[in-house]
Amino acid sequence: MTAVGRRIAAAGLALGVLLAGAAPALAETTLEKIGRTGVFVVGARTGSPPFGFIDKQNNWGGFSVDLAKMVHQNIEKKLGKPIKFELKESTPATRIPLLSSGAVDLIAGTMTITRARRESLDFSAVFFVTGAQFLVKKGSPIRGVQTIAGKRIGAQQGSTNEKVLREKYPQAQLVVFPDQPAAFTALTQGKIDAYTNDGVQLAGLKAKAPNPAEWDVVGEFFSYEPYGMAMRKNETDFRNLVDFRLMEAIESGEYQKAYDKWFGAQGEVPYPLSETARIFLQMQVIPR
Amino acid sequence: MTLDLAVIASNWRFLLVQGLLGVGAFGGGTLALAIPTIVLGFVLGIGVALARLSARPWLHQPASLYVLVIRGVPLVMVVFWFWFFIPIATGVPLPQYWVALVAFVVFEAAYLGEIIRAGIQSVPRGQVEAAGATGLRYADTMRFVVLPQAVRNMLPSLVTQFIILVKDTSLASIIGYMDLTKAAQTVNQREIRPFELYLFIAVVYWLLCYGMSQGSRALDRRMGAPARAAAETGP
Amino acid sequence: MPRPFLALAYQFQWSILWTSPYGGWLLQGILTTLKLTVLGWVLAAALGAVFGAVRTVPSRFLRGVGGVYVEIFRNVPLLVWMFLWYFGVPQILPAAAQEWLNRHNGELIAAVAALGVYHGARLAEVVRAGIQSIPSTQLEAALSTGLTLTQAYRLVLVPIALRLIVPPLTNESLNLLKNSSLALTISVAETTFMTRQIESYTAKGFEALTAGTLIYLGLCLGVSAVMARIEHRVAIPGLIVRGGGAEH
Numbered sequence: 024m025t026a027v028g029r030r031i032a033a034a035g036l037a038l039g040v041l042l043a044g045a046a047p048a049l050a051e052t053t054l055e056k057i058g059r060t061g062v063f064v065v066g067a068r069t070g071s072p073p074f075g076f077i078d079k080q081n082n083w084g085g086f087s088v089d090l091a092k093m094v095h096q097n098i099e100k101k102l103g104k105p106i107k108f109e110l111k112e113s114t115p116a117t118r119i120p121l122l123s124s125g126a127v128d129l130i131a132g133t134m135t136i137t138r139a140r141r142e143s144l145d146f147s148a149v150f151f152v153t154g155a156q157f158l159v160k161k162g163s164p165i166r167g168v169q170t171i172a173g174k175r176i177g178a179q180q181g182s183t184n185e186k187v188l189r190e191k192y193p194q195a196q197l198v199v200f201p202d203q204p205a206a207f208t209a210l211t212q213g214k215i216d217a218y219t220n221d222g223v224q225l226a227g228l229k230a231k232a233p234n235p236a237e238w239d240v241v242g243e244f245f246s247y248e249p250y251g252m253a254m255r256k257n258e259t260d261f262r263n264l265v266d267f268r269l270m271e272a273i274e275s276g277e278y279q280k281a282y283d284k285w286f287g288a289q290g291e292v293p294y295p296l297s298e299t300a301r302i303f304l305q306m307q308v309i310p311r
Numbered sequence: 312m313t314l315d316l317a318v319i320a321s322n323w324r325f326l327l328v329q330g331l332l333g334v335g336a337f338g339g340g341t342l343a344l345a346i347p348t349i350v351l352g353f354v355l356g357i358g359v360a361l362a363r364l365s366a367r368p369w370l371h372q373p374a375s376l377y378v379l380v381i382r383g384v385p386l387v388m389v390v391f392w393f394w395f396f397i398p399i400a401t402g403v404p405l406p407q408y409w410v411a412l413v414a415f416v417v418f419e420a421a422y423l424g425e426i427i428r429a430g431i432q433s434v435p436r437g438q439v440e441a442a443g444a445t446g447l448r449y450a451d452t453m454r455f456v457v458l459p460q461a462v463r464n465m466l467p468s469l470v471t472q473f474i475i476l477v478k479d480t481s482l483a484s485i486i487g488y489m490d491l492t493k494a495a496q497t498v499n500q501r502e503i504r505p506f507e508l509y510l511f512i513a514v515v516y517w518l519l520c521y522g523m524s525q526g527s528r529a530l531d532r533r534m535g536a537p538a539r540a541a542a543e544t545g546p
Numbered sequence: 547m548p549r550p551f552l553a554l555a556y557q558f559q560w561s562i563l564w565t566s567p568y569g570g571w572l573l574q575g576i577l578t579t580l581k582l583t584v585l586g587w588v589l590a591a592a593l594g595a596v597f598g599a600v601r602t603v604p605s606r607f608l609r610g611v612g613g614v615y616v617e618i619f620r621n622v623p624l625l626v627w628m629f630l631w632y633f634g635v636p637q638i639l640p641a642a643a644q645e646w647l648n649r650h651n652g653e654l655i656a657a658v659a660a661l662g663v664y665h666g667a668r669l670a671e672v673v674r675a676g677i678q679s680i681p682s683t684q685l686e687a688a689l690s691t692g693l694t695l696t697q698a699y700r701l702v703l704v705p706i707a708l709r710l711i712v713p714p715l716t717n718e719s720l721n722l723l724k725n726s727s728l729a730l731t732i733s734v735a736e737t738t739f740m741t742r743q744i745e746s747y748t749a750k751g752f753e754a755l756t757a758g759t760l761i762y763l764g765l766c767l768g769v770s771a772v773m774a775r776i777e778h779r780v781a782i783p784g785l786i787v788r789g790g791g792a793e794h
Binding site for chain 3 (some may be wrong): 380382383384385386387388391392395396474478479481482484485492496499505506509510512513516517520521524
Binding site (some may be wrong): 083117 | 325329335336337395396398399405407485486487496497499500501502503505
């Protein structure tokens, strides 16, 4: 019928327009784009203390945000002009499309570097090391991956934890949430028996909960989660800028200062830097 | 289960000033999105209505296709489409506000367009013929004779759709736009008191929408309730 | 002309839509959407018929009750209702009830409750308009044959009204179908949720969104076609309610 025919024609037209828009022929690099628009847009978390979160005064900040601000300094230096720093909310479910569509230039949050992700994005050097665990109510029978069969386990849509649970531990009942706050609220209401995420993020949730003593972070790391800042593929100049700034920060002690501010004993979420992690970070700093 | 109203007492300013009005560090704002959408949606809706009534196929067919597709798809879908693909199409990192605005205007214009179209069709043909006989051109006929009457006839349905529009803006929270709903979610992240917080914003929305519907009724009474044509109302 | 921008060339890969497990996810999503729509519709129809009829009876008190139900539920966005039913209501229920909900798919129950009660308020208005458009002579005639008010409503008015309101009923049914997508915010794995899921696993946003769009278009066309057949078969010549629709 003509209605269907019309619809197909319109879809084809839209497809053509989008394909033209996506043509790699005259690709602009990230630095060129930032220079042209005058804005450096960073995707950050709003519900993952202390990497990216909104505090009691309704200010948006965090450890990853601070690292992004350091990168911003070097962008301004490199481009030789003032650049606006803008934050945009990104969650595991939305960060890759936000990056690939150009809506953000850098993801500075809690993104795990994986081989699969490296096929479509690039990552900075590792800026944090952790692993997946479970958050449970104190006294819960769940102690780790061996004890989750038949239990309702919450995870964020798009996270590596969701994937691991779905693929490696199908005996658990996976409940997928659009974001972390929804998952945590569900946990407090007993809708799920445990919530899985990277250990440090769980520590952050626990620390910021209305009653931290009610919660436990349990289980051996059942996956290795190295965090990196993500950017579009094939952007050597931008990646070098980000990496070198990270290395500068580690060398000069800026990184340690930021780490202590958020993870130190007086920090938002006390989480001591393990010796292994410290050495690993140090060894990422390549000679000039 | 005890109600903890303190969470409202300490956060109502953030919820109302940032969430409802849009004044604050996060931009956003329910009204800041709803009011321009109403205005722009109305204007675009007139265009859509006229295009659908046009005899020229190059106007008529795309407009009909547009209305058919938009009305067959949830608003959430339309929002996701614009959210993912506006940055690709324009090459500029558009602030969230503009993405949300465009998505909502495009969506609501399809529904408003149908209401206006029904309104135009409810104006007696005699009016158009008389206008033509006095020498008015098409554009002037529309502007001075048909549209004013059409809008008057459809005012109740239009205001109904505007109220729906205000409720629809809550969906902007799904893409992170800091409206009233997102503001409540943000506070809930910290405080974990969903019942109190969502009840509070439910009351705020209720006052807003009920107020608009009462205003519409008052307007109706004053204008003597002209013919209610067959406008289908939206979600 | 759109400015060519992406350094990342988007490679289309439509095959993901039917490869496992993504194809399976889409089908599951469609089933869940249908489940939400049907269950929500049943609840909405029941509430709508009762409260719509109640709004037309002589008793001021009953009319008031109906009015309160309608005005409360239709002036608050459905998204907020979703959150209230899923997160808010359990907070005030006793622990045993909460436990039961958690074990029995509380997400779906909350979504159906939100959809049913919200659209019930809107359907109540449609039913009310339908009943009010029936000439009062019908009710008088029914009463004069000795039927009680309740019987008159049940046997005469409501059946006629149902046949009159098929067009606005179709509209509301489509709205309910489309609004089922909001259940994704409370973790119900319906169609839109699944398109986001596919997109987060494969990074193929265009394909996933297109699939979702076509699915909804298909479902809406299906519902419209079915309702058009019903309208044709039950139409009472000369008496179609076209206006006084669902309000907001």
